[in-house]
Amino acid sequence: MNLATKSAGEKTRELILQTALRLFRGCGFEITTMRDIARAAEVATGAAYYYFPSKEAIVFAYYDQVQRAHAETVREEWKGESGLRERLGVVFHSKLEILKDDRRFLGALFRYSADPQHPLSVFGKGTQMQRAQSMAIFREAIAKTSISEEAQQLLPAALWLVHLGMILYFIYDESSDQRKTHKLLDGVLDLLTQAIELSDSALVRPFVQPFQNRVLQMLQEAGWTAEL
Amino acid sequence: MNLATKSAGEKTRELILQTALRLFRGCGFEITTMRDIARAAEVATGAAYYYFPSKEAIVFAYYDQVQRAHAETVREEWKGESGLRERLGVVFHSKLEILKDDRRFLGALFRYSADPQHPLSVFGKGTQMQRAQSMAIFREAIAKTSISEEAQQLLPAALWLVHLGMILYFIYDESSDQRKTHKLLDGVLDLLTQAIELSDSALVRPFVQPFQNRVLQMLQEAGWTAEL
């Protein structure tokens, strides 16, 4: 879709979105008012609401943009990488790379996460699409590796949750370039992949297997599958 | 502190708080306006703000109330329980018991959790006191058990995090009496305590130890200690 095919509406929507993000990045989410955004984009207040039902909706539109960029980047960087560890590394690190300038207002994404009724809850029904898309990337990451069938079912949801936790840590990380987050992430990924491999080795499998099965069953009973 | 010693202010504050909670429980947090609360409590709008700097502050005052009740209940129910599993069970289940009627507006507690700047973030500096109090209960729970020194350092923070996750699951749990949450919780606690015990057994310690050490080190480097 190039500029010529964009209707006036699409251009206005894009203008409002990018203007809003610029202000959010510069001044933070709270401080920036809808009137500020409209004024900076040189449209009426109502125009912003014509394209975005709420201020939070802008943040979710931003997250859509992030998700598309992420999927594209990941598929590009995956070329040549076939190991599980490397593929997961690409997924996680590239995500943080995309988000790196937006830590200041990223918190707005989680604002209604604990309210099941709210349409913008990260865990709610209103965001099922976004979640599914995000988990699909994790499913792709582990697709062609030698991971058991059960794990293939549960890992996408589990990894998605880890990824959420990492973003949360990322938001709070004040070390330069968020080095602490990247270091922690590498540690977590090393551990995760090694644990998966270890659980397949003949030596410890007898000990680990029962635990693993119990974890899997618990998660399944809790409804913690990829179809979450 | 009985009624006689309460100043007029303390009584008004209490009246506003309890009125607000009644409305939150009945109509939800969003729907209930500050004007509603003030009208129901038969005071002026400003009176509510005299005692609570914001609508969210009421939720945090509620959480203070919860915490006091929880500490009291736990210390009562602990009498006679000395096993780690039982003590943790008391802590977690009694917490859910206290929260059981408030699932509807409990989400408001987490609203600003992802924004480090916000004074009411569950992870932020503004709520350090509450967090410390909450972790103290977990520290008490494991205090007299045979757990390694390192684990004693990290478990309170880890358990506090698990407890947050359980509350989140609890909020979303629509099964009758939130049975799913309680079942999941028992599974998690069984697993947790057994894993701790297992890691002390001579048989598997050589295999588990390096993993365990890495996890502990990672958490420590991430700043994930009880002093969080």
Next chain:
DNA sequence: TTTAGTATTTGAACATGTTCAAGCACGCGG
């Protein structure tokens, strides 16, 4: 080109969280 219909845009009006200057009341020293 004209016209009917749709998409877009406007800005005033509304609802609600929050602030604040002013008023009230109660206790205490004189």
Next chain:
DNA sequence: CCGCGTGCTTGAACATGTTCAAATACTAAA
């Protein structure tokens, strides 16, 4: 009893998210 200060209370005013009826711009059929 008076005056005075502190703590408490008031409600109008303000800021901002949101709604909406009306105005305008655009598109496509006739």
